[in-house]
Amino acid sequence: MALAGTALPFDDIRDLARAMPALDSEAVAKVRQRDSQLTKPPGSLGRLESLVEWLAAVQGKATPTVSRPLVAIFAGNHGVVARGVSPYPQEVTRQMLENFSAGGAAINQICTTFDLGLKVFDLALDIPTGDITVEAALDEKACAATMAFGMEAVSGGIDLLVLGEMGIGNTTIAAAIYHALYGGEAGHWVGRGTGIDDAGLVRKTAAVRDAVAFHQSHVKDPLEVLRRLGGREIAAMAGAILAARSQRIPVVLDGYVVCAAAAVLHAMDPALLDHCVSGHVSAEGAHADVLARLGKKPLLDLGMRLGEGSGAALAVSLIKAALACHTGMATFAQAGVTDKA
Numbered sequence: 001m002a003l004a005g006t007a008l009p010f011d012d013i014r015d016l017a018r019a020m021p022a023l024d025s026e027a028v029a030k031v032r033q034r035d036s037q038l039t040k041p042p043g044s045l046g047r048l049e050s051l052v053e054w055l056a057a058v059q060g061k062a063t064p065t066v067s068r069p070l071v072a073i074f075a076g077n078h079g080v081v082a083r084g085v086s087p088y089p090q091e092v093t094r095q096m097l098e099n100f101s102a103g104g105a106a107i108n109q110i111c112t113t114f115d116l117g118l119k120v121f122d123l124a125l126d127i128p129t130g131d132i133t134v135e136a137a138l139d140e141k142a143c144a145a146t147m148a149f150g151m152e153a154v155s156g157g158i159d160l161l162v163l164g165e166m167g168i169g170n171t172t173i174a175a176a177i178y179h180a181l182y183g184g185e186a187g188h189w190v191g192r193g194t195g196i197d198d199a200g201l202v203r204k205t206a207a208v209r210d211a212v213a214f215h216q217s218h219v220k221d222p223l224e225v226l227r228r229l230g231g232r233e234i235a236a237m238a239g240a241i242l243a244a245r246s247q248r249i250p251v252v253l254d255g256y257v258v259c260a261a262a263a264v265l266h267a268m269d270p271a272l273l274d275h276c277v278s279g280h281v282s283a284e285g286a287h288a289d290v291l292a293r294l295g296k297k298p299l300l301d302l303g304m305r306l307g308e309g310s311g312a313a314l315a316v317s318l319i320k321a322a323l324a325c326h327t328g329m330a331t332f333a334q335a336g337v338t339d340k341a
């Protein structure tokens, strides 16, 4: 167990969320000015151009960097797996952490390919959170301490944060959070996760419906949704997103589970995600709907549903390429290329 975070009551977290730095419009103007001189028709690099503007706005620098990108994977275990909501047993969460350490997981290969740092955080895997169908996942103190732990994980001079997670059962947790925040039918939010069969899908949908019904009178407060229906990795990622914002670090969101942490913050204040882009849209059915609600257009759509930050880490390749174009391209004057009249 590695929960050393200072416990902040939810009121302190709300205060912190209200005190985030503004985005830097002067840095964006300077990026646009340089972009207009580069040897290409205006706008021809499409979304790559807006990615550089976004980096500059968040970092507050006319020449942003992606020199020290970090993939942070937060791992947690969930009492709700007792409801038969995942085809895999709970011990796979820890076994996959050992696989990450040994370099054998997909995320290890992606990090090596694109030169990304990787840190994995074990969030009390031996103590699964409460079964959300009959109790709260966490009490306020534990939830706030886990958010603080996630905040403290964002340090060490990184200039881009990729969020990932690992936790058997956590697509049920994410679905419950979305159902609580956004309403509708439980079944709309429930997908097959790691590949649950038809009977399991029925159990999973019932678990999400039961959980949200059980906590219904508390779902107006997003932080209550997080502590009652969430998990430690979701709470830590919410803390990490907040800390990244206060340290002016851009964040790349991964799939269905990571976005549940983002959705909690978005429900508090949509501007809390201004420093985040969506790395990819997951094959988990409702993720596209979630991204639309968050106002985020995914960079990639590769049919992936792995987690581990894998889709987001792949998207860093595009962000790096966008920045390399912006910083490395010649201007019309430098290259002796005639600009349009």
Ligand SMILES: O=C(O)c1ccc[n+]([C@@H]2O[C@H](COP(=O)([O-])O)[C@@H](O)[C@H]2O)c1
Pocket: 085, 086, 087, 088, 165, 166, 167, 168, 169, 170, 171, 172, 192, 193, 194, 195, 196, 254, 255, 256, 257, 258, 282, 283, 284, 287, 304, 305, 306, 307, 308
């Ligand atoms: O993030 C996603 O889009 C995603 C979609 C499906 C599965 N996962 C991963 O699979 C695990 C949860 O799946 P499950 O079926 O046990 O709820 C967890 O470790 C997630 O990282 C992740």
Ligand SMILES: Cc1cc2nc[nH]c2cc1C
Pocket: 088, 092, 096, 165, 166, 167, 194, 306, 307, 308
């Ligand atoms: C093997 C395995 C690897 C994973 N990586 C992220 N979630 C996962 C779930 C399973 C089951």
